[in-house]
Amino acid sequence: MVDSIVSAASVVAAAIAVGFAGLGPGIGQGNAAGQAVEGIARQPEAEGKIRGTLLLSLAFMESLTIYGLVVALSLLFANPFVGG
């Protein structure tokens, strides 16, 4: 009984973790991409450099989402609170 409540709570927690982990980086990535497009529009010859930096920083922001995903995955597949 306790185990099933814990697993239900873990599933909900995993969903919340992924959802909120997607929220912040989504806003951040949108900001970064918008600024990059603005930069390219203002100075088209710098496109290569801007694209490289943008991809790198997008990947950094992506990693925040991934942390949330790792927490969610460990709750779903390797739950430390269920079983022994």
Next chain:
Amino acid sequence: MYTFLLSKIEVGAHLYVDLTENLHLHGETVFVSALVVTVVSLFLIAGTSNLQKVPGNLQNLVEVVYETVKSIALTQMGPSYYSQFLPFTATIFLFVLGSNWAGALIPWKLIELPEGELSAPTNDINTTACLALLTSLSYFFAGFKIKGIGYFKRYVKPALFLLPINIVEDFTKPLSLNFRLFGNVVADELTVAVICSLVPFIVPVPIMMLGLFASSIQALIFSTLAANYIGEVIE
């Protein structure tokens, strides 16, 4: 409902190889990473063994790889020190890239294992943890080698009250490196697996392409960060 799947969702299942009572190996991880190491080494040896003034196709490719890793090391560590740590950066880059692509490009599902499945070695958190710990060991080594005992001055910069944060950073750096690589690779494989279980035809291909792209970016990020951490302590 059974459909033909090239990929199935399995997290944390491994083929255990018992060496002794207490010593186990993750068979599939060790096998695929040994394969990656062999293939990458053979590629580099074949590309550099017969150097020509006018490079052929293979030598061109190796030169592009060299230019890439050299630019990573050079931009992060500066012109005076980069050559000492270029081999480390290049090794990390090539191993991570090779492992990620080995998981995505080779149809491992055709080979049946009793438990677990063959996939990218970076799909196993032990591999990425090892890479991350190697990175932190190498920046300690770099600091001691170049700064000597003055390395510890780094911990009280820019002010003394930042000492605890600087110490905690030594632990969070490998942790975040580890989770970033592991999470990205697992996320790629899970996305492909989920889409494959919904529509096992053509639809997953663009996602797989995206995964290939993302995993090469991850290799770039991992080696850039490793070079950056080394550059930070020796500047």
